[in-house]
Amino acid sequence: MENNLMTVFTRIFHTQGDSLVELSAWIENVRNGQWKNEVENYRRLMAEGKKQEAASVKEQLPALVPAGNCLRGRYPKCLTNRTGYAMFDMDKMPPDVLRNAFARLKEVPWVAACHVTVSGTGLRIFVCIGVVHPDVYRRAYEIVAHALEQVAGHPCDMQCKDLCRLTLASYDPEAYLAPEPLTFPYEEGNNPLLYQPATGTDSSEDYRFNGRTAGNPADYASGNAGFRPFGIPEDPNDDCRYVPLRDPEAFLANFFRKNKFQEGQRHNVLLRLGRNIRWRRFNPYDFERLKHSAFRMMGQLPYSEYCSAMDWGYNHADLGPWVHMDPNGPSTVRKESDEDDLMSHAPLFPEWIYDKLPPLIRRGIIAARSGRQRDMLLMSILTNLSGCVPLVRTLYAHRLYSPHFFFAAVAPAGSGKGVVALSALLGSKIHREMEENNRRERKEYEQKMLEWEAEQKRAFREKRKPDISLKPEEPRWHVLNVPPNTSKSQLMTDLYNSGEIGIICNTTEIDSFTAALGTDYGKHASELRMIYHHEAVGQNYKIDGHPILIQRPRMAICMAGTLQQLVNFVSSKEDGMYSRLALLTGKGESGWISAAPDSDDEWIDGDELFENLADDVLQAYHFLLNSPTSVHFTREQWKIHNKLFGHMMQNVSLEDGEGNEAIVGRHGLLTMRIAMVLTALRKWEAGWNMKDVTCSDEDFSITIELVKVLLEHSLSLSTILPGTERKRSQMTCFHRVLECYKKLPESFTYMEYLTATAAMDISRSTAKRWLKKMLKQNLVAYDNGIYRKVHSTE
Incomplete structure (x- = not known):
């Protein structure tokens, strides 16, 4: 190349370069042992475990910037006379892997040089990637790194992808230098060398922040003017710093290996795939390719279903803290959350689990009238049963737990969540x-x-x-079901009297619980949090002075309410009550649902159905009361549990805010509690009169699937919590869409619509959502690029 001088820094912490050198001279110094003593001393100290001394030696070594002339400073703005070379690093290689990789790399015509690193356990590779524009340098680096990984069979350290990255001196008598290396051969249509930077002073022309103009899909791959496929909305706050997709088939194969594409889960898997693609920052052109590839690979559903689900997942993915950055600095404008869509697409429990549940539960589920109701009814049944299976215990984190847990169905008014009230009848015969x-x-x-x-x-x-x-002792007054609007003193008394059996509280209005906690005779929110983990609670009575102390309190809570009721009950994730709740949300079926019986021959009275089930629950109660149960889990089940929640914990730790880890942690305990309920029912059904029972793999799989959905709902609902602020929003016009509709002309184009709504101070994302609703409700019709009003709304 014409410019082949690289910059040497005498010490890695120096801010300015000291001299210029060709790559051949640098490699010759690595070969002839100019830094042999320092390198061998460093390797010896590391082998002896003296890391601090080794670090001091390492700091004395010189370093090279292969990118070009950085004598004025190691920053892109100070870089001149670029060489087109980049350095790649492979670390922590076993000796045999290192030898084989070194031998293969020497055969590659575009590898300019290669030597063992100062640690002795890695390789430093020099490649001429070409003088690519800084805008696409990292993309070019990643393309070449992937190619090197394919050759060497070992991953590259992607921390080295900075343009002016330093490479330390080393000692390797067998260092390789190619006599006439080639420039890396990029694929046609994905060549960063062809990139043309944006012109003009308007940052909206920059492909990194624009990328909205329809054009040739190949333009996107080459980094030219933007392309956005159909179905992906424009968003001025979108982040378009894309990562190249190296191997679509391998990516999809890996994804579907981890996410089983099976009946009952296919829609959720496609939603997850869309989110995954967005999180990985693949560009929209690659997204379109992946939709086609996924359809060809998996089939089973129409292509339109793939597009719809993947588009929704892609458009609603959270891109993290940088999603709202623009060229002028951080923006405080956030994309308006489409709460209706989020609730409508909230995941459901997999279909297959309903055929595998214990018969008692399956008989109760038929009272539900929709998929969303069925999920909520199932969880309310499990919650009530957790308080009806006495003396069932398991060991979790070195503590004995009973199955009792807290559940809340949270949904808009009139969405059908009141179906959970039926499950309160399950313990009625025990209570009587x-x-x-x-x-x-x-x-x-x-x-x-x-x-x-x-x-x-x-x-x-x-x-x-x-x-x-x-003199007789006054008997305790035992109860199973207690009302939510109870005093703290009465709650302590009921818990004390219940002993090892515990109590159950049901309510279809979360506000009733909130009201009790706020009264002078209540104030027991902290006790509820302690009860969840069976921590000791109690109080001293003011009248007789006799203290009450419950060493291991047990209580199950089943609630239903609106989103605002949930916020009134617990306003922040930092309040430990939120992470203790198993939550389900979602919108009910749109439109009217017939209240008529399913058929003339099939008349289902929900109350009568659950009254009959209560007889079976009473039998199970007596059986388990006379046969204490210790539930165990296999090593393989614990491995699955650890892997799942370890992965979940890693994911939530990336997000801002306190309390995310607590949500995941307590769902880990919830998994075992639900599994205990299922195992106890299996024991009763089989009549096993034994104490130690192992949870079956089938029941454990059911529980895992349930908790995965519950965790997703809990994390989604946590975004509505206002924290310490409880101020309500200002009152606005309820019929906002119709008011907008009335102001529109009889016919209009999409851009005219956006202009008109902008004049009404309506955000673009809201305007697009409203237009979709107008189309869905046949208020407007679309034909050949023109929208026309269909009928009057008077």
Whole structure:
């Protein structure tokens, strides 16, 4: 090349270069041992575990910037006379891998040089990638790195993709230098050397932040003016710093290996695929290619279904903290959340699990009238059953837990979430039996009190002390179901009396719980958080002075309410109550759902159905009460559990805000609690009179699928929490879409519509959402680029 001088820095921390040198001279110094003593000393200290001393030696080594002349500073703005060379690093290579990779790399015509690194366990590779524009330098680097990985069979360190990256001196008597290396041969249509930077001073022309103009798809691959495929909306806040897609087939094969494309999960998998593509920052042209490739690879659904689901996942993916950056600096403008779409597309439980559930649960599920209702009813059944299977325990994180957990169905008014009220009947027969026992014991107590009073009178007449053994002890009042609007004192009493069995609280209005917590006789929010983990709670009575202490309280809570009711109940993720809740949300079926019976021959009375199920629950209760159960999990099940929640924890840790890790952590415990309920039912059904029972793989798989969906819902709902602020929004016109519709002309183009809505102070994302609603409701019709009003809304 015409410019082949590279910059040497005497020390890696120097801010300015010291001299210029050709690559051949640098490699010759690596060969002849100019830095042999320092390198061998460094390797010896590292082998002895003296890392600090080794680091001091390493700092004394010179370094090279292959990119060109950086004598004025190691920054792109100071770089002149670029060479077109880039340095690639492969670290932590086993000796045999290093030898084989070194031998293969020497055979590649575009590898200019290669030598062992200062650590002795890696390779430093020099390649002429061409003098590419800084805008696309990293993309070019990644293309070449991928090619090197294919040759060497070892990954490159992508931390080295800076334009002015330093490479340390080393010692390798067998360092390789190609006599006449070639420039890396880029694929046609994906050549960064062909990139032409934007012109003009308007940053909207920059492909990194624009990329919205329809054009040739190949333009996107080459980094030229933007291309956005149909279905992906324009968004001025979108982040378009794209990453090249190296191998579509390999990417899809890896994705579908981790996400099974099976009946009941296919829609959710395609949504996840769209989000994954957006998170990886593949450009829209590659996104279109992936839609075609996924359809060819998996089939089963129409191509339109692939496009619809993947588009939605792509458009609603959260790109993290940089998504709202523009060339002029950070922006405080955030894309308006399309809450309706999010709730409509909230994932459902997989279809297959419903055929695998215990018969008792399957019989109750038929009362649901939609898929969303069915999920909520299933969780409410499991919640109530968690309080109806006594003396079932498992060991989790070195502590014994019972199945009791908290659940809330959160959805808009009239969405059908009230179906959870049916599950409250499951424990009704147990509760009635307890009340009958309470009344009988109370009568026996009152009879003994009469005898005690007679004994006191006799003792008084006979001038002796009464026989204290005749004084009866007042019986405890045992209950199973308790109301939400109860006082703290009564709650402590009920927990104390319930002992190892515990209690259940059901309500279809979360506000009833919130109101009780806010009263003077309530204030037991902290106790509820402690009860979840069976931590000791109690209080001293002001009247008789007798303290109540419940060492291992047990309580299941099943609630339903609107989104605002949830916010009123718990306003922040930092409030530990939120992470303790298993949550389901979603919109109900749009439009009217017939309330007629399914058929003349099939009349299902939900109350009667669950009253009958309560008989079976009573039998299971007595069976398990007489046969304590210890639920165990296999090593393979624990591996699955650890892998899943380790991955989930890693994902949420990338996001801002406190409390995300707590949500994942407590869903790990929820998994085992739900599995305990299923295992206890299997034990009762089979009549196993044994204490130690191992959870079946099938029940464990069911539980994992349930909790994965619950976790997704919980994380989504956490975004509505206002934190410490509880101010309501300002009141606005309810019929905003119709008001907008009335102001539109009889016919208009898309751009005219956007202009008109902008004049009404309506954001672009809101305007596009409204237009979709108008089309769906047949308020407007679209034909050949023109929208026309269909009928009046008067």
